[in-house]
Amino acid sequence: MAKSTRRPQKIYAIVMWVLSFVFAGFLMALGDLVMRDIPRVDQSISVETFVNAEQIKLLRSKDRDLSRQTTPLQRTIEDAVEEKNSAEANYRGAKSRFDNWIATRTATQSNATNPEVLSRTQELEGLSANVRTAERVVATAQANQRTQNRNASDVRASIKQLRDEAQPAYKRARRKQDLKVFGFRLMLTLPLLLLSAWMLMKKRHSAYWPLYRGFVTFSIYAFFFELAPYVPNYGGYVIVFVGIFTVLVAGYFLIKQMRKYLERKQEEEARSEGDRRKSIDYETALKKIAAKTCPGCDRSIVTRDGVHSDYCVHCGIHLQQECTNCETRNVTFHRFCLCCGTENMELVKPAAPPYTTLA
Ligand SMILES: [Zn+2]
Ligand SMILES: [Zn+2]
Numbered sequence: 046m047a048k049s050t051r052r053p054q055k056i057y058a059i060v061m062w063v064l065s066f067v068f069a070g071f072l073m074a075l076g077d078l079v080m081r082d083i084p085r086v087d088q089s090i091s092v093e094t095f096v097n098a099e100q101i102k103l104l105r106s107k108d109r110d111l112s113r114q115t116t117p118l119q120r121t122i123e124d125a126v127e128e129k130n131s132a133e134a135n136y137r138g139a140k141s142r143f144d145n146w147i148a149t150r151t152a153t154q155s156n157a158t159n160p161e162v163l164s165r166t167q168e169l170e171g172l173s174a175n176v177r178t179a180e181r182v183v184a185t186a187q188a189n190q191r192t193q194n195r196n197a198s199d200v201r202a203s204i205k206q207l208r209d210e211a212q213p214a215y216k217r218a219r220r221k222q223d224l225k226v227f228g229f230r231l232m233l234t235l236p237l238l239l240l241s242a243w244m245l246m247k248k249r250h251s252a253y254w255p256l257y258r259g260f261v262t263f264s265i266y267a268f269f270f271e272l273a274p275y276v277p278n279y280g281g282y283v284i285v286f287v288g289i290f291t292v293l294v295a296g297y298f299l300i301k302q303m304r305k306y307l308e309r310k311q312e313e314e315a316r317s318e319g320d321r322r323k324s325i326d327y328e329t330a331l332k333k334i335a336a337k338t339c340p341g342c343d344r345s346i347v348t349r350d351g352v353h354s355d356y357c358v359h360c361g362i363h364l365q366q367e368c369t370n371c372e373t374r375n376v377t378f379h380r381f382c383l384c385c386g387t388e389n390m391e392l393v394k395p396a397a398p399p400y401t402t403l404a
Contacts, residue, residue, distance in 0.1 A: 061255035068259030073266050079233070080271065090218055095211035104204050111197040118193055122186040129179035136172040143169055223277045234272045237264040246298075310342060314360050322362055322377065330378040339364070340378065 093101070143165055241264040244257040251257065276283050313321055321341055330340040337346050337353075341362035347354045353376075355365045363377045373384035381388055 065255045065259040065262060068256060069262035069266065072260065072263035076263070076267055076271065090215070090222060092208050092211050092215045095214040095218070096207050101204060101207055104200055104207070108197065108200045108204065111193055111200060114193050115197075118186065118190045122183065122190060125179065125183040125186045129176065129183050132172070132175040132179045136169070136176050139169055139172050220277065220279075223275070227272075227275045227277055230272050230275050234264070234267045237267055240264070314342060318361055318363060321360075325378070327378065327380075331376075334364070334376055334378065 146165070147162075241261045244261055248254060248257045276287065278284070313324075316324075325340045333340040333343070334346070334353075337348075338344070339346050339357040339360060339362060341357055342360035344357070344359045346364065347358045353365055356363055365374050366377050367373065368375055368382040368385060368387055368389075370387040371382060371385040373382060375382055375389060377389070379389060
């Protein structure tokens with residue numbers, strides 16, 4: 046079966062889709078501008094807003110002071126350690142020189158009374174005292190660092206405690222603000238959504254549908270990008286309730302539409318065959334026949350030996366007939382015989398042209 050749509054109509058349909066999207070695009074740009082220019086709800090609250098400002102300021106300045114001490118303390122320790130190492134090296138050198146010197150002396154000489162031995166021993170003791178002093182300096186510096194660390198961690202713990210105590214108030218304020226932002230956005234998008242729903246229900250067959258379609262596309266965008274991300278969470282409750290509500294509404298409308306459609310078909314099938322056939326739009330009829338669907342009842346057309354039956358077995362509509370002139374079998378909805386061009390007398394005159402028909 047040949048496709049029945051006129052070629053310009055196909056191009057027209059594509060152009061109209063492009064037009065819909067371009068229109069939607071400009072509406073989105075306008076929406077973004079509006080959102081940008083409208084004064085925003087204050088976004089500047091943080092946990093700090095709910096903390097005693099004086100207290101936290103004091104603690105922060107203490108923390109800064111303690112942090113400033115870290116490097117000097119570390120350097121003091123490093124210097125003291127270096128000092129201690131050098132004192133130890135001095136002592137070890139002197140000790141080994143002394144031991145060698147003692148070993149070379151003969152056993153007969155008394156070490157205890159010799160003045161040179163005494164003076165060297167004293168020198169060694171002096172060096173050993175230096176080592177001990179250096180060790181004490183290191184120990185003191187390390188103790189200072191420990192104290193500083195402890196103080197710093199105490200201050201940070203106090204800061205954390207202050208912030209933790211402020212959390213509940215902050216969360217309450219945050220929820221309130223989220224609700225405000227959502228309410229504000231809902232106020233802007235809800236009219237768009239309602240308008241779109243109305244267009245979808247009432248304007249689908251309008252000649253200006255491509256423009257309505259652009260608007261509907263825009264409102265879907267607004268819903269997903271301007272409203273949905275701002276739905277307050279409340280532990281997932283809102284999302285679930287919105288989901289349930291959407292499914293119920295969608296289900297209700299789908300069921301209603303289906304019942305309407307079935308009622309309409311039943312009414313149609315109650316009318317006379319000729320009457321029904323004349324009421325079917327030319328283009329629609331050809332499209333449905335091409336898709337092997339009965340234009341009258343939308344059920345499948347039964348074929349016999351690969352050929353369409355003359356009548357729909359479900360609703361009785363006349364589908365094929367012989368030409369009055371050459372007896373070639375023709376689809377009843379065709380306007381002229383495919384073989385001899387005789388005008389089909391049972392011709393279905395096209396109804397008022399739909400918007401896709403070009404003059
Ligand atoms: Zn039928
Ligand atoms: Zn013919």
